[in-house]
Amino acid sequence: MIVxxxxxxxxxxxxxxxxxxxxxxxxxxxxxxxxxxxEKEVAELKKYLESQGRTVVATAMSDYCCxxxxxxxxxxxxxxxxxEAVVCMACGDGTQVVAANVKAPTYPANNTMFLGEAVxxxxxxxxxxxxxxxxLGETGGICPITRCAKSLVNGPCGGxxxxxxxxxPENDCAWIAIYKRLEQQGRLDNLSKTRADKGYEDVAYxxxxxxxx
Amino acid sequence: xxxxxxxxxxxxxxxxAEMAPPKGYDFTKQLEDAQLLxxxxxxxxxxxxxxxxxxxxxxxxxxxxxxxxxxxxxQVTGRDRSRMxxxxxxxxxxxxxxxxxxxLTGDHPVVGDCKQSKPVYDLDSVGILxxxxxxxxxxxDCGGNELDGSAxxxxxxxAVTPVYEPIQLQINKLRQKVDAGAKYIQTQGVFDMESLxxxxxxxxxxxxxxxxxxxxxxxxxxxxxxxxxxxxxxxAVPQDMIDRLExxxxxxxxxxxxxxxxxxxxxxxAEFIAKIHDExxxxxxxxxxxxAEKNVPTILEKAGITIx
Ligand code: SF4
Ligand code: SF4
Numbered sequence: 094m095i096v097x098x099x100x101x102x103x104x105x106x107x108x109x110x111x112x113x114x115x116x117x118x119x120x121x122x123x124x125x126x127x128x129x130x131x132e133k134e135v136a137e138l139k140k141y142l143e144s145q146g147r148t149v150v151a152t153a154m155s156d157y158c159c160x161x162x163x164x165x166x167x168x169x170x171x172x173x174x175x176x177e178a179v180v181c182m183a184c185g186d187g188t189q190v191v192a193a194n195v196k197a198p199t200y201p202a203n204n205t206m207f208l209g210e211a212v213x214x215x216x217x218x219x220x221x222x223x224x225x226x227x228x229l230g231e232t233g234g235i236c237p238i239t240r241c242a243k244s245l246v247n248g249p250c251g252g253x254x255x256x257x258x259x260x261x262p263e264n265d266c267a268w269i270a271i272y273k274r275l276e277q278q279g280r281l282d283n284l285s286k287t288r289a290d291k292g293y294e295d296v297a298y299x300x301x302x303x304x305x306x
Numbered sequence: 307x308x309x310x311x312x313x314x315x316x317x318x319x320x321x322x323a324e325m326a327p328p329k330g331y332d333f334t335k336q337l338e339d340a341q342l343l344x345x346x347x348x349x350x351x352x353x354x355x356x357x358x359x360x361x362x363x364x365x366x367x368x369x370x371x372x373x374x375x376x377x378x379x380x381q382v383t384g385r386d387r388s389r390m391x392x393x394x395x396x397x398x399x400x401x402x403x404x405x406x407x408x409x410l411t412g413d414h415p416v417v418g419d420c421k422q423s424k425p426v427y428d429l430d431s432v433g434i435l436x437x438x439x440x441x442x443x444x445x446x447d448c449g450g451n452e453l454d455g456s457a458x459x460x461x462x463x464x465a466v467t468p469v470y471e472p473i474q475l476q477i478n479k480l481r482q483k484v485d486a487g488a489k490y491i492q493t494q495g496v497f498d499m500e501s502l503x504x505x506x507x508x509x510x511x512x513x514x515x516x517x518x519x520x521x522x523x524x525x526x527x528x529x530x531x532x533x534x535x536x537x538x539x540x541x542a543v544p545q546d547m548i549d550r551l552e553x554x555x556x557x558x559x560x561x562x563x564x565x566x567x568x569x570x571x572x573x574x575x576a577e578f579i580a581k582i583h584d585e586x587x588x589x590x591x592x593x594x595x596x597x598a599e600k601n602v603p604t605i606l607e608k609a610g611i612t613i614x
Binding site for chain 1: 385411412413414416417425427428429430432433436465466467470471472474475476478479481482485486494539540
């Protein structure tokens with residue numbers, strides 16, 4: 094999922110400037126799981142804005158803010174309700190969808206951090222850099238592009254100490270983790286192959302995929 | 307053909323010394339030290355912002371060395387430059403007659419002194435070697451386009467950390483480096499002959515064919531050894547060496563003489579090198595004096611090593 098973190102409230106207030114009438118939209122998926130844009134957080138923000146003398150003219154929840162079809166209808170009434178500003182409590186993608194569907198300026202309540210895994214409640218770990226050419230099949234299901242701080246594809250640097258990464262000793266060295274996983278699976282021979290250089294053509298952005306033919 | 311290539315490929319004991327460019331643009335000290343090294347080593351290996359600490363570029367000092375008649379070895383990391391930038395630098399290097407290089411992945415900017423810098427890592431060490439080898443064979447650039455004229459050829463090297471757990475990971479990567487064109491391999495600083503031999507054994511068993519140059523770091527003080535043990539990955543200075551350095555410091559204090567630990571460090575490095583050479587343990591040594599390059603000739607002299 095897309096992991097988000099709340100922006101400091103002062104930053105949001107500075108973006109809102111002196112807008113009096115505000116609409117808020119939350120997101121029922123990732124942002125709910127991250128406790129950055131679920132129903133609870135929308136209600137809290139509403140209360141806070143009201144305590145600061147603003148009027149919240151509308152609130153809404155979209156099951157997936159990032160889906161145009163789902164979100165369009167949810168924000169439809171915002172302009173008519175007189176919103177001078179819209180706050181989107183989803184990820185950067187959701188916020189862009191909302192911004193494209195309302196006339197009033199839309200502001201992000203969150204910083205969008207990474208695509209990752211909810212390890213347990215409240216703990217998220219970055220897991221995939223969307224590299225466009227997945228190598229997990231060769232690396233025991235552990236992503237070297239993301240879990241290795243240098244995105245090394247051919248094995249480790251010399252920098253790990255006690256199994257930890259030289260860049261951040263709180264993190265396990267991805268390549269040692271890959272080694273252990275492959276060892277368990279009896280697939281260590283995977284490591285002796287040099288992986289073909291996949292280059293970066295596939296990640297030239299912005300990317301579009303159309304499966305409609 | 308560089309002196310290093312000639313030496314290693316003809317079965318002679320290879321000797322290189324490492325040198326860092328300044329954090330500035332006055333290369334006087336480096337050039338003076340290089341003159342002292344001239345005729346004593348097969349090449350001066352110039353670091354590419356080691357420890358991700360900002361310095362003048364490796365290419366710049368290599369050009370200066372070349373012009374001063376000292377053979378440079380160009381270190382190239384993937385940290386700051388994309389494949390295009392690396393290839394462009396290599397073509398320029400070749401134009402200045404630089405023909406020996408060392409490919410490294412490079413320390414991450416966050417462990418260095420300019421943490422805001424964007425890490426690039428378009429290619430890792432294996433990728434850099436592969437790119438250059440492909441260029442040499444095809445006379446084409448990194449995008450597959452024809453070069454004007456033929457491609458320059460480099461004598462290519464890489465590094466390895468011999469004290470590593472699980473070591474098989476380093477052996478695997480070493481194989482990839484050699485398959486990608488590395489002919490010589492510098493090790494991280496080693497202090498203990500047994501771990502060096504254990505590593506060389508594994509390389510032999512894995513049937514990897516390359517010239518291995520043992521990394522030698524002359525110790526300057528017990529504190530330096532302890533610091534490296536705690537902070538530098540792959541470095542393990544044995545306790546008895548630290549004890550000897552401490553004893554030397556105490557002796558110096560008592561007698562009021564300075565520099566005893568540094569002298570002992572020189573002796574210990576010389577002994578280690580002599581043993582590697584005399585017992586033919588590996589194909590050469592790479593001395594990383596970390597700023598004390600002027601000591602390298604003394605170390606070699608004490609070790610009884612001369613290059614012809
Ligand atoms: S290799 Fe890693 S970054 Fe690429 S798609 Fe797979 S998980 Fe994502
Ligand atoms: S220590 Fe491991 S995870 Fe960290 S950069 Fe090196 S190889 Fe990657």
